[in-house]
Amino acid sequence: xxxxxxxxxxxxxxxxxxxxxxxxxxxxxxxxxxxxxxxxxxxxxxxxxxxxxxxxxxxxxxxxxxxxxxxxxxxxxxxxxxxxxxxxxxxxxxxxxxxxxxxxxxxxxxxxxxxxxxxxxxxxxxxxxxxxxxxxxxxxxxxxxxxxxxxxxxxxxxxxxxxxxxxxxxxxxxxxxxxxxxxxxxxxxxxxxxxxxxxxxxxxxxxxxxxxxxxxxxxxxxxxxxxxxxxxxxxxxxxxxxxxxxxxxxxxxxxxxxxxxxxxxxxxxxxxxxxxxxxxxxxxxxxxxxxxxxxxxxxxxxxxxxxxxxxxxxxxxxxxxxxxxxxxxxxxxxxxxxxxxxxxxxxxxxxxxxxxxxxxxxxxxxxxxxxxxxxxxxxxxxxxxxxxxxxxxxxxxxxxxxxxxxxxxxxxxxxxxxxxxxxxxxxxxxxxxxxxxxxxxxxxxxxxxxxxxxxxxxxxxxxxxxxxxxxxxxxxxxxxxxxxxxxxxxxxxxxxxxxxxxxxxxxxxxxxxxxxxxxxxxxxxxxxxxxxxxxxxxxxxxxxxxxxxxxxxxxxxxxxxxxxxxxxxxxxxxxxxxxxxxxxxxxxxxxxxxxxxxxxxxxxxxxxxxxxxxxxxxxxxxxxxxxxxxxxxxxxxxxxxxxxxxxxxxxxxxxxxxxxxxxxxxxxxxxxxxxxxxxxxxxxx
Numbered sequence: 001x002x003x004x005x006x007x008x009x010x011x012x013x014x015x016x017x018x019x020x021x022x023x024x025x026x027x028x029x030x031x032x033x034x035x036x037x038x039x040x041x042x043x044x045x046x047x048x049x050x051x052x053x054x055x056x057x058x059x060x061x062x063x064x065x066x067x068x069x070x071x072x073x074x075x076x077x078x079x080x081x082x083x084x085x086x087x088x089x090x091x092x093x094x095x096x097x098x099x100x101x102x103x104x105x106x107x108x109x110x111x112x113x114x115x116x117x118x119x120x121x122x123x124x125x126x127x128x129x130x131x132x133x134x135x136x137x138x139x140x141x142x143x144x145x146x147x148x149x150x151x152x153x154x155x156x157x158x159x160x161x162x163x164x165x166x167x168x169x170x171x172x173x174x175x176x177x178x179x180x181x182x183x184x185x186x187x188x189x190x191x192x193x194x195x196x197x198x199x200x201x202x203x204x205x206x207x208x209x210x211x212x213x214x215x216x217x218x219x220x221x222x223x224x225x226x227x228x229x230x231x232x233x234x235x236x237x238x239x240x241x242x243x244x245x246x247x248x249x250x251x252x253x254x255x256x257x258x259x260x261x262x263x264x265x266x267x268x269x270x271x272x273x274x275x276x277x278x279x280x281x282x283x284x285x286x287x288x289x290x291x292x293x294x295x296x297x298x299x300x301x302x303x304x305x306x307x308x309x310x311x312x313x314x315x316x317x318x319x320x321x322x323x324x325x326x327x328x329x330x331x332x333x334x335x336x337x338x339x340x341x342x343x344x345x346x347x348x349x350x351x352x353x354x355x356x357x358x359x360x361x362x363x364x365x366x367x368x369x370x371x372x373x374x375x376x377x378x379x380x381x382x383x384x385x386x387x388x389x390x391x392x393x394x395x396x397x398x399x400x401x402x403x404x405x406x407x408x409x410x411x412x413x414x415x416x417x418x419x420x421x422x423x424x425x426x427x428x429x430x431x432x433x434x435x436x437x438x439x440x441x442x443x444x445x446x447x448x449x450x451x452x453x454x455x456x457x458x459x460x461x462x463x464x465x466x467x468x469x470x471x472x473x474x475x476x477x478x479x480x481x482x483x484x485x486x487x488x489x490x491x492x493x494x495x496x497x498x499x500x501x502x503x504x505x506x507x508x509x510x511x512x513x514x515x516x517x518x519x520x521x522x523x524x525x526x527x528x529x530x531x532x533x534x535x536x537x538x539x540x541x542x543x544x545x546x547x548x549x550x551x552x553x554x555x556x557x558x559x560x561x562x563x564x565x566x567x568x569x570x571x572x573x574x575x576x577x578x579x580x581x582x583x584x585x586x587x588x589x590x591x592x593x594x595x596x597x598x599x600x601x602x603x604x605x606x607x608x609x610x611x612x613x614x615x616x617x618x619x620x621x622x623x624x625x626x627x628x629x630x631x632x633x634x635x636x637x638x639x640x641x642x643x644x645x646x647x648x649x650x651x652x653x654x655x656x657x658x659x660x661x662x663x664x665x666x667x668x669x670x671x672x673x674x675x676x677x678x679x680x681x682x683x684x685x
Contacts, residue, residue, distance in 0.1 A: 009034075014468040015085040016415045017053040021062065025072035028083045031092060039080040039118035045151045046118065047079035047144075050086050050093055051111040053415035054258075054271035054321040056330050057128045058111045064131045065140045071131060074141065078148035079115070086110065087320055087419060088466050088474055091526050094537045095169070100125045102168055113140075115147045120534050121162045123147065169535040175521050175578050182580035184601045190587035190594050191223040195235050197588065202264050203239030205588065209269075211259040212243060214279035215542055215591035221286050222598045222631050233290070240287055243280075244299045247370035250334065251357060252403045253310070254302030256280050258324075266372055267365055270331040270412070271324040274311060275545045277303050278425035285433055289629035297437065304433055307426065308445060310414070315456070316448035317418035317467060318426045326412040333412050335368045336402070344405050345398050352384045352391055353398040417468040420457050420476055423449060424483030425545070431487065431494040435626040443494050450491050453484060454503060461510045475530050478523050478539070478548035481511040486555040489562065489634075496613045496637040501562055508559055508568065511552065520574045522549045540579050546592035549575055554596035561606050561634040564644045564664060572596060595631075602632035603662055605680065608645045609637040611656030617671075618656040624673045625658075630680065 009029045010022040021028055029035035031048075039046050049066075051058035065071045075081050086093035093112070099122045100108045107127075114125040124147050129140035150158060194216050197205045204210045217236050224232040243249060246265030248257050255277050257268035281303040288296035311319045326333040338361045342350045354360070357371040364370055381391040427449050434443035456472055457464045463476035463484070485507045492500040514527035517538075525537045525548060539547045553572035560568040576597060583590045583597075607625055611618035618637065625635055636645035651657045652669050659666045660679040670676050 010083060014471055014473065015053070015088055015417060015466075016413070016468075017051060017055075017058070017085040017087075018083055020053065020059075021066060021083050024062065024066045025069045025076075026066050026081050027072075027076045028081050031082050031084050031089060035080055035082050036118070036120070042080070043118065044078065044080050045123065045147065046114075046116050046120070047075060047081045048084065048092075048096065048114040048116060049082070049111055050084045050089075050096065050114070052086050052321070053413065054273065054323045055110045056269065056271065056324040057109070059325055061111050061128055061140075065129070068131060071141055071144070074144045074148075078144060080118075086112075087415075087417070090477060090479070091530070091533065091537065094525060094539065095533060095535050096122065096125065098169065098172060098535075098537070099165060100127065102165070115151075117151075117158075117162060122165055123151070123158050123161060166534065172535070173521070173538050176581050179577050179580060181573065181577055182583070182597075186580060186584060187223065187594065187598055187601060188227060189584065190590075191220060191227070191229070191232060193587040194220065194591070195232065198235055199263060200238075203235075203242035204263075204265070208263045209259050209261050210263060210265060211544070212248070212256060212276060212280055213239065213591075214276070214283045215546055215595070216588060217283045218279075218286065219591045219594045219598070221283070221290060221629070222595060222602075224290070225629060225631070226598065226602065236283075236287060237291070240284060240296065240299075244284075244295070245373040247365075247372045249299070250306070251371040251373070252334075252399055252406060253306055254299075255306035255310075256303065267370060268331075269324060270334055272322040273544070274307070274318055274320055274419075274422045275425055277307055277311075278422065278429045279545075281307075282429045282432065285429075285436055286629060286631070289436060289627070300433065301437065301439075304430065304442065308441070312445070313416070313418065313452075316445075316452035317456070318423050318449065320415040320417050320419055320422060322411075323413035323415075326410050331365070331370075333406065333409055335365060335370060337363070337368050341369075341402065344401055349394050349398060352380065352386065352394050355383060356380045356391065356395055417466050418452075418457075419466055420453060420463055420480040421465075421483045421545070423453055424480070424485075424487040427453075427484070427487030428490040431490040434494045435622070438623075446487075446491050446494055450488060450500065450503075461506055463507075463510075475527060477527075478511070478515050478525050478552065479545065481507055481515070482523075482548045482552040482555055485511065486551055486558070489555060489558050492562070492643075493635045496642070498638070498642045501643055504555075504559060505563065508556060512571065516571065521578055522575050523552055523571075540575075540582065540593070541586075541589045542592050547590075550590065550593035550596055553593060554599060557596060557599050558634055561604060562636070562643065562645060572600065576600070599632050604632040604634070605630065606645055606661040606664065607633055607635045607680075608649050608659040608661070608666075609635070609656060610639065610646060610649050610651050610659070611637070613637045615656060620673045621656055621658045621676055624676045624680070628680065 004023040006023050006025045008027050010018045013030055084092050096114045097108050103125055109127045111128055114122050116122045129143055130137055132139040205213055220232045220236050243265050248260045248265045248268040255272055258271045258273055259269050261267045281300045284296045284300040324330050338359055341359055345353055358374050359369045377391055378388055381388045427446055430442045430446040457467050463480050464472040465474035465476045465480055485504050488500045488504040515523040522538055525539050540549050541547055553575050556568040556571050609621050636643050649659050652671050655671050657669045657671050658676045659669050667679050
């Protein structure tokens with residue numbers, strides 16, 4: 001066993017992030033009764049540090065401050081020190097990030113540093129602090145001493161700020177009075193509002209840093225389908241191409257990094273998150289269905305194949321993230337020198353490969369290169385005086401050689417905890433890709449994942465948040481229920497096993513029971529039986545992932561269509577009424593909810609195909625449904641006793657038969673793909 005000079009209470013945790021800090025000289029505790037009681041008993045303020053395993057600046061602050069014995073001594077003498085993995089405890093992260101943003105005027109990030117009373121109310125907070133003052137940032141040593149002194153000597157003065165913070169937190173859940181159902185023009189206005197911030201040159205929205213706008217792009221694709229505005233499709237096309245050709249996309253191994261530090265999508269923050277790749281694979285897949293171009297399919301498949309290869313556990317769960325750093329350097333695994341590429345590929349092939357991927361002796365990131373594609377293949381082929389097919393052959397062979405060489409490097413750390421919510425997002429992506437692309441391996445992956453989640457992270461209808469090392473831990477949050485519910489509905493459409501509809505209904509019942517605000521103001525983030533904190537938050541805004549309320553609304557609309565039970569309609573309608581004013585003012589913050597509204601207002605099709613899903617005649621009908629972009633649909637297939645949508649719908653002439661319905665009123669049954677196409681797309685010639 002390895003000997004460590006220091007070991008603290010984090011050594012018994014399963015979170016890779018917490019275990020990274022288990023041998024700091026800081027006397028860390030996990031969040032829990034022991035640490036909170038000790039703060040009260042000793043009348044010491046709490047120093048709460050929140051981060052996550054793949055966070056680059058979290059590692060920097062650890063190296064600079066938490067491994068510094070002098071700073072650790074000051075922390076231990078003056079505070080009860082608590083370390084939290086934000087991915088395990090998004091409730092704490094949500095509450096205290098709201099306070100950080102109040103104090104800083106809207107900015108936030110990780111590591112998050114919060115000094116607070118033993119009653120858990122913040123008295124001072126921020127994000128990353130250097131050990132000593134630097135570039136107008138106060139030094140962490142100085143902050144520690146000043147906060148500790150203020151707590152000892154100025155408790156009465158601190159009391160007024162504590163009361164103010166409590167008051168401001170209480171206002172966060174206040175919503176406008178309920179209105180009538182918003183008019184359908186909210187969708188058109190929202191699309192115009194979102195693209196008002198569009199970067200016409202590089203794609204995406206706003207300036208640096210740039211985050212992949214997956215939810216906004218999904219809504220714009222729906223808006224293009226609904227309104228036929230070619231400009232909306234151009235926004236999506238331009239953004240998807242620039243992202244996939246930039247350094248934010250892993251040109252060798254597939255999958256997207258977290259964000260780009262510049263406006264051009266060139267220099268990424270190198271961590272890879274499961275949720276980004278779930279959401280982005282889905283929007284590239286939708287773009288493929290809309291535009292029919294193989295480029296979008298390739299990016300979707302490479303991204304999903306990356307998840308299969310790098311992020312899937314032997315049990316079928318999906319891991320959370322890969323680190324930005326390897327061997328102590330940010331991005332080291334993904335970067336290439338010009339000379340290294342030359343030595344691997346040989347001069348002739350390396351010359352064309354380097355032109356295509358913009359690899360130069362000078363480099364574009366600290367003297368080395370991030371692979372990116374600034375020029376078209378046709379242009380590079382002309383420059384190199386070769387055919388485009390020859391260039392493509394060189395690129396494909398070169399990618400394989402460099403990928404194989406990269407596999408010999410030290411890989412970035414991988415956070416192998418499995419989170420229910422993020423798995424639900426990826427479950428839906430694999431299930432939909434299985435249908436849309438005809439990939440049986442994706443279907444099998446989705447089924448294994450659902451079986452894993454329901455057997456390891458669910459007990460008697462009660463979900464857990466996180467699983468690692470054989471242990472399911474932490475009370476699940478709204479997003480865990482909502483994302484998994486949504487994923488199970490898509491899995492039904494990929495497998496037509498009625499079990500998944502039944503499991504989805506059970507989760508939805510539990511979600512309403514444990515999270516719904518009886519006043520009709522949406523779902524709380526935490527359940528009724530959750531630990532009592534200083535605030536019980538609600539989340540309506542989308543962040544890096546869609547809000548739990550928006551996914552719950554969308555999933556319950558789908559569940560209503562699958563089951564015909566109008567009780568599921570009540571909840572999304574109530575949410576729409578409550579926050580429609582907020583949506584009109586800030587549409588970009590509610591992109592996923594807008595997708596749910598589009599489902600509600602759109603001519604949603606309930607498609608029932610009666611027949612054996614494995615039979616050729618049935619498959620030809622299913623291909624017609626799934627190989628087109630129809631975001632507002634639910635699909636059932638099987639015998640007339642399997643699920644509600646199939647009830648009372650017989651086969652015609654003993655062959656597979658399709659029924660296309662809207663608002664549960666059905667057109668005449670059809671048995672050929674051509675007739676089904678006419679019913680699905682009546683405006684086509």
